[in-house]
Every structure is written in structure tokens, then in C-alpha cells.
Amino acid sequence: MKSPNTEPENSKKKNEKKTKSMKKTNSTRPSDFIRDIIEEDLSTNKYEGRVHTRFPPEPNGYLHIGHAKSICLNFGLAADYGGFCNLRFDDTNPTKEQAEYVESIIEDVRWLGFDWEERLFFASDYYDKLYQYAVQLIKDGKAYVDSLSADEIREYRGTLTQPGRESPHRNRSVEENLNLFERMRAGEFEDGAHVLRAKIDMASGNLNLRDPVMYRILHATHHRTGDKWCIYPMYDFAHGQSDSIEGITHSICTLEFEDHRPLYDWFLDQLNIHHPQQIEFARLNLSHTVLSKRKLLQLVEEGYVKGWDDPRMPTISGLRRRGYTPEAIRNFCERIGVAKRDSIVDIALLEHCLREDLNKKAMRVMAVLRPLRVVIDNYPEDQTEELEAINNPEDVSMGTRKVPFSRVLFIEQDDFREVPPKKFFRLAPGQEVRLKHAYIIRCERVVKDEKTGEVVELHASFDPETKSGGAKAGRKVKATLHWVSSAHSLEAEVRLYDHLFLKANPDDVEEGSDFKANLNPNSLEILTSCKVEPNLAGAKPGNKYQFLRLGYFCVDSDTSDEKLVFNRTVSLYDPWAKIEKEQLSRSGAPRS
Numbered sequence: 001m002k003s004p005n006t007e008p009e010n011s012k013k014k015n016e017k018k019t020k021s022m023k024k025t026n027s028t029r030p031s032d033f034i035r036d037i038i039e040e041d042l043s044t045n046k047y048e049g050r051v052h053t054r055f056p057p058e059p060n061g062y063l064h065i066g067h068a069k070s071i072c073l074n075f076g077l078a079a080d081y082g083g084f085c086n087l088r089f090d091d092t093n094p095t096k097e098q099a100e101y102v103e104s105i106i107e108d109v110r111w112l113g114f115d116w117e118e119r120l121f122f123a124s125d126y127y128d129k130l131y132q133y134a135v136q137l138i139k140d141g142k143a144y145v146d147s148l149s150a151d152e153i154r155e156y157r158g159t160l161t162q163p164g165r166e167s168p169h170r171n172r173s174v175e176e177n178l179n180l181f182e183r184m185r186a187g188e189f190e191d192g193a194h195v196l197r198a199k200i201d202m203a204s205g206n207l208n209l210r211d212p213v214m215y216r217i218l219h220a221t222h223h224r225t226g227d228k229w230c231i232y233p234m235y236d237f238a239h240g241q242s243d244s245i246e247g248i249t250h251s252i253c254t255l256e257f258e259d260h261r262p263l264y265d266w267f268l269d270q271l272n273i274h275h276p277q278q279i280e281f282a283r284l285n286l287s288h289t290v291l292s293k294r295k296l297l298q299l300v301e302e303g304y305v306k307g308w309d310d311p312r313m314p315t316i317s318g319l320r321r322r323g324y325t326p327e328a329i330r331n332f333c334e335r336i337g338v339a340k341r342d343s344i345v346d347i348a349l350l351e352h353c354l355r356e357d358l359n360k361k362a363m364r365v366m367a368v369l370r371p372l373r374v375v376i377d378n379y380p381e382d383q384t385e386e387l388e389a390i391n392n393p394e395d396v397s398m399g400t401r402k403v404p405f406s407r408v409l410f411i412e413q414d415d416f417r418e419v420p421p422k423k424f425f426r427l428a429p430g431q432e433v434r435l436k437h438a439y440i441i442r443c444e445r446v447v448k449d450e451k452t453g454e455v456v457e458l459h460a461s462f463d464p465e466t467k468s469g470g471a472k473a474g475r476k477v478k479a480t481l482h483w484v485s486s487a488h489s490l491e492a493e494v495r496l497y498d499h500l501f502l503k504a505n506p507d508d509v510e511e512g513s514d515f516k517a518n519l520n521p522n523s524l525e526i527l528t529s530c531k532v533e534p535n536l537a538g539a540k541p542g543n544k545y546q547f548l549r550l551g552y553f554c555v556d557s558d559t560s561d562e563k564l565v566f567n568r569t570v571s572l573y574d575p576w577a578k579i580e581k582e583q584l585s586r587s588g589a590p591r592s
Helices: 009-028 033-043 065-080 099-111 123-139 150-157 174-186 235-245 255-271 293-301 316-322 326-336 347-361 575-587
Strands: 052-055 084-089 120-122 143-146 195-198 213-217 231-233 250-254 277-281 363-365 371-376 385-390 400-405 408-412 432-435 440-448 455-463 490-497 524-532 544-547 551-555 564-571
Touching: 033 065, 033 250, 033 277, 052 065, 052 250, 065 084, 065 250, 065 316, 065 326, 084 099, 084 123, 099 316, 120 123, 123 143, 123 174, 123 195, 123 213, 123 231, 123 235, 123 255, 143 174, 174 213, 195 255, 213 235, 231 235, 235 250, 235 255, 250 255, 255 277, 316 564, 326 347, 347 544, 347 551, 347 564, 371 524, 524 564, 544 564
Parallel strands: 052 084, 084 120, 250 277, 363 544, 371 455, 490 564
Antiparallel strands: 143 195, 195 213, 213 231, 371 408, 385 400, 432 440, 440 455, 490 524, 544 551, 551 564
């Protein structure tokens, strides 16, 4: 395999072009403490003026929105400074890692719009080299094989207020350590029989420096190396050395690794190899969301969601299925910036970025989620009109489409009140509304179910002089409704998604409970008898639309030739909902 830090000729040319463009664009980007560090390094010619980052996921789960922040940061820094960013899988725990996760991560990073070119690597690529580094530390008296059990190692480690104790095996000879380590590799011992530890300082105030474990025995099949190895490096040992092998200059990590930085530096200094600089930033914490792989895996395995790509999940695959765009996520990550202190970002900002993007891109269509039948009595029974409808008022280049209009229509149940409250300007007996792209209609009669009293049909009249775009279309009414022609409508299933958790902080629970106590029981509502306009025939999974007045929707992967399925990506702001809620709260009356 080609050495990762050998820069190919075509990459050098790209680097030169990036450096030139960086001078033009970097001055317009916001500054932050990471960029300040890089600017200083460039001014002193540290790392020979190179900027080389990496995104190093562990393939033990699907990526989520928090990883997106790291992806955008690492690839963004490389782009800003004419450098490179590697995609490297830190695959050091075969008991939790799967090829499925590798494939999903590759797909997610590409979907977000980033390209690592030929620089796709795995920590497992370096297992032989890492083993040699471990042998070197043993020979230098900096590492030893310990035979304490895992519980004993924890006990000997001490606490934050008490120093640790040295293992009785700490002073084994170099020869004995080399022999035992070689036999560990050869598979002579059972799991847990021995570990390889760094010999640092059991009295250190930083617990990470109290002789940390470097290798453990794991008789487990690795997703890439198979059964070649039965000892595997710990993340803290593999990570820094992998950075060094790849020629990384700035190793960007989240804040939980700040206390690990002295260990990162210690290994590199003892081995006397290329030494990247580790820099920590605050991870993303998002309201109404959990961003712990362990917790997300729990939601999947215990059936609270329907897989890693459930549209309620904060995984990138879940967001993609729900209808998020890579541009919206990248914009969100840029807006929140990078900081040194943890904080919680309101999910409303992510949704705002999404609305901004979809507003520019999404085709407008009409769909009725909870249909109420309307018969226009004075419209000819056998007549159908093709009305002109603009596809996106934000982008005229998207053109127009034809929408069929006929005597029998569907409108939303919520757009009618038999006894309208104050300020309700939608349809009611004797009240007029405009139908989008069509005519003004007036409700003349209400038909109810004889047994339940439920309103099942409206009869209306239309004013033929008020056709949208016509000479007399200017007559004003206070509400415009969306609709779908009954004879031409398509059946669809619509899945209405809401926040997965009720509280902004899902971990805010009573003693004895866990985050699952805050799961939102109404995070998914499935509507099976929705009506959509015929222009949605043949819509493909991933296609995005604005359902007029309802929100942004995406065609789900469950769609087939027999059934259209849409996910609500994000709602539109509905001022009436707030007014009605306040009125009902004051009156205590149920909605009619």
C-alpha cells in the first residue's frame, strides 16, 4: 500500500490551486480559535506550511449530526488553507465494528459533499507498524506486560484524590516483556490474561497517564483483517500514531479528549516521530436530541425507532431520509461555529437552515392530509380545467405546471369550522375563500353523518369571474386554501414526524429513570388516506416538495409503484395555530 503521507503529484497541483484560492476566500470566513492556531502555524512555517486534517470515525455506529459538525470542520479547514483531509476509520475494536457502518459512513460523508480523493485509510492498515512501535517502547523501558485483571487494574489506578499504585508486574525485564508480548500476539493466552501498558506515572494527577493500557487480547474476527490478529491497540495508542503515519498536522478532537492530549503527546515524543498538534473544540449538543452512539444504538435495538435511518433519528442517514439537504446541514454547522466551551444549540436553528434551503429549491404542490369533500354545485359536472400553477415563486426558472380543477374537490378538515371562532377566516357557512390558482368559493350547505354528527361534505358555489390570473381576479377575500381535485387526486400515505424527545434535555429525568422516559409518544403520526395532486405521480424517493400551507415533505424510500409515501421534513409556521390555541385555552371549549 502507498504510504499515506506521500503526496502524489496530482495532489501537489491541486494544493497549489487551493493555496491561491485560499488567499482570495479565507479572509471572508469567520475567525475562530482553531483558525487562529493554524494562521500562527502558517506564519512560523510550522509543518512546512502544510495543513492536513482528518475525520477519524470509529465504525461502531452510524454518523449523526454531531459528526457532521466535525466533518464540516475538518474538511472545511483543509479547503480553506489549500490542504488535505483524510477519511480514516479508527477500527481498533472488532467486537463493536461492522462493515455496514463503514459503508454507511462513506455514503454519509460523500452525501454531505466532501471528497477525500485517494486518502481513505484505516487504523487497521497500520497494525504491523503499531505493533513495531509497541515493541520499541518495550525495548526503551517505556511499556510492560501486566497480568492484573481488569478489576485489579481499576483498583490499582487510584482516584482523582488518591494516587495509583504500581502493578507488581511493572518492573518485569525487557526480555520478559518482549517474550510475553510476542506470545500475546501468537494467541497463546485467553482474553484478559495480559495487557500491554505504557510505563508513565501512577501518581500523576491526570488519570490517563497512570500507565494506560496500550494493547488488550481479543480473540475476535476483525471486519478487515479477519483472524490475523488477536491483540488490538487501544484507541489512545492507535490514534496519535495513525495521525503521525499519515502526516496529519492538526488533529482536531472534541473536548472530552482534552485530558487525553498529554498521553497523545507522550507517545509521539517517546517514539520520536512526526508530531501533529491536537486541538480540542466543543462537540455539538442539540436540544430535544441525544447524540450518544450508545443511546442511539439502544433506541434501535430496543425498537423505539425503526432503524438507524428512522427519520426521527439525528443520524445523517435519518436526516437524509427525512428530507434534509446537505447544504442545510453544512450551513447549520457553519453558523454554530466552533467554541471551547460546551453549550446546547436549539434544534430550531437547524430547522431554520433547512427551511431557508428548501424554500429556494422545493417545488410547490398541493396535498390534502385530512380530506373533507367539497362539491361546487354550480360548476359543470363533466368539466375539467387545467389551471396554471407556478412551481416555485423563489425561482422562476422552475417554470409552471398544470393542475386539474373539477366540480368535486378535497380541502383540509382544519380549513372548515361550522361555528367559526373570532378571526377564523377560512371556510365556514356563508363565508368565502379563494382556492389557490383557481376561484373564490362560498360555503352554502353542510352535510353531516347521521349517526356521529361529523361533517362529511360541504356544498359550495363558485364565482366564475374570479379565476386566478383573470381580468376580475382582484376581488379580495381573507383566506386562500389549497385543494385537490377528487377525480384526479392520488392516494398517499404521509408520515408526520415531530421531535423524538419531549424535553430540550432528554437526560433531565427523575432519579431511577433514564433518557427514554422523555421519549415523545407522538413523534410519529401516520395518515393513510391523504390526497395529492396528479403531478406527483412517479415521484422518486428523495424528491422534495413544499405542500402548500403544510410544510416541506420528502418522498420516502418505502414508496412503490402502488403507494406514494411522504415524510414531513419540517413544518411551516402557522400563525392561526397559535391564535386558536390561545382562544381555546381562554374559553376551555373543544374545537368543533
